Each structure stands twice: as structure tokens, then as C-alpha cells.
Amino acid sequence: MSDFDLQGIGMTSARTRARMIDRLKQNGIANMDVLDAMKSIPRHIFVDEALAHRAYEDSSLPIGFGQTISQPYVVALMTQTVLEAAPQRVLEIGTGSGYQSAVLASLVRRVYSVERIKGLIDRAKDRLSALKLRNVLIKYDDGNMGWPQQGPFDAIIVTAAPERVPEELLGQLDEGGRLVIPVGNGDVQELRVIEKNGKEFNETVVEYVRFVPLLRGMQP
Numbered sequence: 001m002s003d004f005d006l007q008g009i010g011m012t013s014a015r016t017r018a019r020m021i022d023r024l025k026q027n028g029i030a031n032m033d034v035l036d037a038m039k040s041i042p043r044h045i046f047v048d049e050a051l052a053h054r055a056y057e058d059s060s061l062p063i064g065f066g067q068t069i070s071q072p073y074v075v076a077l078m079t080q081t082v083l084e085a086a087p088q089r090v091l092e093i094g095t096g097s098g099y100q101s102a103v104l105a106s107l108v109r110r111v112y113s114v115e116r117i118k119g120l121i122d123r124a125k126d127r128l129s130a131l132k133l134r135n136v137l138i139k140y141d142d143g144n145m146g147w148p149q150q151g152p153f154d155a156i157i158v159t160a161a162p163e164r165v166p167e168e169l170l171g172q173l174d175e176g177g178r179l180v181i182p183v184g185n186g187d188v189q190e191l192r193v194i195e196k197n198g199k200e201f202n203e204t205v206v207e208y209v210r211f212v213p214l215l216r217g218m219q220p
Contacts (some may be wrong), residue, residue, distance in 0.1 A: 015045045017043075020056040021194050024054055024076050031080040039078060039107040045127055053208070054087040062066075064090045065219070067115050067212055069097045070159060078157055079103050081206060082195055085178045087154030091171070093143035093214070094159035098124030098136075104157070107134040110115075112136075114143045116220045144216050153177060160214035161189040166205075170201060182211045 020123050021039045029035060044055035046069055060068040062205050079100070082090065088109040090187075093102055095115035101124065104111045118140055128136050139147055144166045146156070151172035158169070158181040165183060173179055173196040182189040191206045 014117075016056045020058070020072055022156075023058055023072060027073055027075065029076040031076075031083060031220055033107055034076050034080045034083065034103070037103050038072065039101050041099070041106065041131065043072070043099060046099040046102075049129075061105065063097045063120070065119055067096055067117065067120065069099050070211070075100055075103060077207065078159075078191070079107070081180050082155045082157050082178065083107060085155050085176065087177070089154050091135070091147055091151070091153040091156040091169075091172065092159065093146070093156065095124050095138055096120060096159060098127045100157070100159055101138075102128060102131060102133055105136045108135075110135050110137070112147050113138045113154070114141050114145075114147055115139070116142055116215065116217065118219065142166060142216055142218055143214060148172055155180070155210075158182065158214065159211065161209075161211040162179050162214040163193065165192070166214075170196070181204075182209050185213070 017039055018073035021035050044052040047055050047061050058071050058073050060071045065068050090108050090111050092102055092113040095113040101111055101113050121138055121140055146169050151173055154174055154177050155181045156169055161182040161184055163185040177196050179194040182191050184190055185190045188208050190209055191209045193204045193206055
């Protein structure tokens with residue numbers, strides 16, 4: 001798209017992106033595939049032009065509709081955690097700006113993304129198209145329900161925090177699959193990894209994080 005600066009100028013240069021990658025390494029992100037993907041994807045096209053100069057800071061930024069693009073460290077951590085299951089088909093709950101979708105699409109065969117806010121979807125699709133990432137399918141729906149018609153999934157990643165883990169999402173995990181999800185109802189939530197082993201679900205807390213709440217219903 002002509003309104004997206006894919007090459008980057010000034011603060012959105014490749015050099016600035018490289019500094020972001022150095023910070024991620026210093027903070028414990030060790031998966032080189034994740035680091036390479038985030039180095040190659042221009043994060044500045046996923047935020048408003050007025051905020052492009054801040055795109056490579058390690059901070060979340062507003063994207064409208066009361067939503068945010070997650071800080072690079074959290075995107076890297078969640079992606080690295082998801083990849084430990086060697087997934088090919090990943091369900092993402094909360095397309096948002098499309099940045100997490102783009103990172104995943106660079107690393108797995110297919111991404112199925114659900115977004116409840118219609119106003120975010122078209123712009124996310126434009127960004128993914130500009131990057132020639134054609135392996136992301138986006139559905140306008142309530143993310144709490146997942147995407148049962150496309151399941152089961154090797155992995156599910158949730159980019160907003162419910163108060164409790166939705167049973168519908170657990171039911172859409174394939175055997176050996178993992179759900180990476182922030183859970184909690186305050187300023188800080190637990191980032192949990194839930195792995196399916198037969199009829200059992202093994203749960204681990206990875207880190208404390210801060211996400212917008214996972215709401216029910218749909219919004220224009």
C-alpha cells in the first residue's frame with residue numbers, strides 16, 4: 001500500500017530495528033527464528049504515522065478503539081513460547097494491528113486470527129497484504145469462541161486477558177498443543193502456558209504481563 005513506508009526512514013530505519021533486536025536478546029529472547037522475523041518486519045507500519053518514531057521502543061502503543069500493540073518483548077516472548085510446540089496451524093485471538101499475526105505468519109504455515117472490532121480488521125489486512133503475507137485468515141467474531149470450524153489447532157495465542165481461561169479455546173487444542181494466554185482482571189496478569197496431554201491440561205506461569213481485557217461480543 002502506498003501509505004505504508006516499508007523501507008523505513010529516520011527512527012524507523014533498519015538500524016533502529018537492529019537495536020530493538022539487541023534489547024530482546026539482552027532480555028532473554030533466544031529463538032533466532034523469532035528474532036529474525038521481528039528484525040525483518042517493519043513494526044512502524046502497524047502504528048499510526050504520528051507514533052512511527054516510537055515503534056521500536058520496548059513499549060505498547062495505542063492503535064485506536066481502546067486497544068494497543070503489545071511491546072516487542074511480549075510479542076517475542078509469546079511467539080517464542082508458542083514455537084516450542086513446533087506448530088504449523090496457529091489460532092490467534094485478537095488480530096489488533098496485525099503485528100503479532102505478521103510475526104507468526106513468518107514462522108508457521110497458517111495463522112487463523114479472530115478479531116471482535118471490525119474497525120481494526122481492514123487495516124490489519126492491508127498491512128499484511130503490503131508485506132505479501134498471504135497465509136493469515138482473519139475472522140470478525142467474538143474471540144472467546146475461537147474458530148471451531150478450523151480447529152483443532154497446534155497452538156493458540158491470545159493477545160488480550162480474560163478473567164479465566166475460556167473452555168472453548170481449550171476444546172480447540174490438538175493433542176500436544178499449547179495455549180499461550182494472559183489471565184487476570186487487574187493491571188497485571190499471569191502469562192500462562194497450557195499444554196494438552198490426553199484429557200489433562202498442564203499449566204505453567206511464564207511471567208507477569210499487562211494486557212487489555214478480553215471482552216465478549218463484537219464491535220463495529
